[in-house]
């Protein structure tokens with residue numbers, strides 16, 4: 001598949017390049033997909049490039065690792081001789097070498113190269129802009145941030161303006177109210193201070209309240225670890241679970257490459273299970289069982305199951321019955337369920353609904369001591385798309401106090417996650433309600 005995409009891309013770019021590109025002369029420099037961009041009216045045609053003449057650049061995400069030594073992208077490094085440097089690729093941690101992260105890989109590197117070339121030679125290609133579709137980054141493509149979120153952030157970051165008379169006119173009343181509420185929760189009312197390693201207590205309370213309202217089951221602030229996005233939370237769990245390459249993590253294929261990358265970085269083994277395209281990318285328990293047995297027969301101790309629901313890249317939304325089967329499977333096999341639920345707001349079909357695994361497991365009668373579950377959530381996705389703010393959390397349930405203590409210790413090594421991300425996570429999980437002020 002990879003080879004096919006690379007080859008296809010190569011052919012396309014060769015066919016669509018008008019004149020030789022000054023920076024992309026290497027054979028590698030043609031691995032991308034270009035397709036005609038649909039024409040649609042724009043409000044201003046003066047500053048923007050003509051849409052009709054643009055071609056959409058699709059940076060596919062299934063390709064090889066970056067071009068580490070590309071002289072076109074890193075010309076300054078190439079001028080030096082590193083032969084006496086204490087580090088070489090042969091002597092760094094091999095786990096780092098094994099780790100691949102294709103969404104920021106070869107195609108993206110080449111796209112950046114083309115972008116640079118477009119600036120220098122605007123007429124070199126039959127398109128005049130590159131649109132990065134390799135990663136969900138909606139604000140980079142023009143999505144505007146939610147006003148309420150940004151107002152609260154601004155007011156929390158600069159509390160002096162809360163006392164200014166102009167603020168009432170410039171900011172909404174509910175944003176001002178919420179900013180006061182949040183600042184009251186922050187020791188020293190200072191967003192520039194470190195917080196508790198798990199995140200500000202009052203913000204974790206707000207998140208727990210949001211989870212309770214979503215699921216209809218109690219949630220506890222002590223179960224919440226606020227993080228700089230879902231990715232560091234996933235890393236933290238992999239660090240906790242993986243002792244050696246003999247430890248395996250069941251992961252969906254196709255998957256979001258964070259999982260394969262973090263398993264590789266932490267030295268574990270990815271145990272794949274394949275989603276079934278014919279059934280709308282369904283997750284078959286028989287497939288999980290087969291893969292688990294195969295892994296066991298190779299001496300792999302499988303420790304956890306990753307489920308991405310709603311799925312990326314597949315977009316599937318699991319049915320409740322299927323979720324119950326998954327919970328039973330994990331319970332029977334003694335697996336921690338790592339539930340990536342970052343796309344919980346991204347459901348676009350009327351007959352599907354998101355149900356958290358916490359809700360499903362509680363509805364089955366499983367409580368704190370019955371089932372080990374980690375749910376990942378992020379401010380990067382949904383209607384908010386605040387990826388650059390790096391906010392998220394994991395809710396951990398079904399772990400002993402001793403394990404929680406270790407989690408707390410690992411979280412403490414990073415001191416705390418950034419405070420804007422923490423505030424945003426609390427807003428995402430507890431957004432303003434119509435005609436109701438926050439309590």
Ligand SMILES: Cc1ncc(COP(=O)(O)O)c(C=O)c1O
Pocket residue numbers: 136228229230231232256258308311312340342377378379380387391392
């Ligand atoms: C399924 C999935 N999980 C996690 C993440 C990482 O999100 P974050 O920006 O919160 O680290 C992404 C990002 O695209 C994703 O698609």
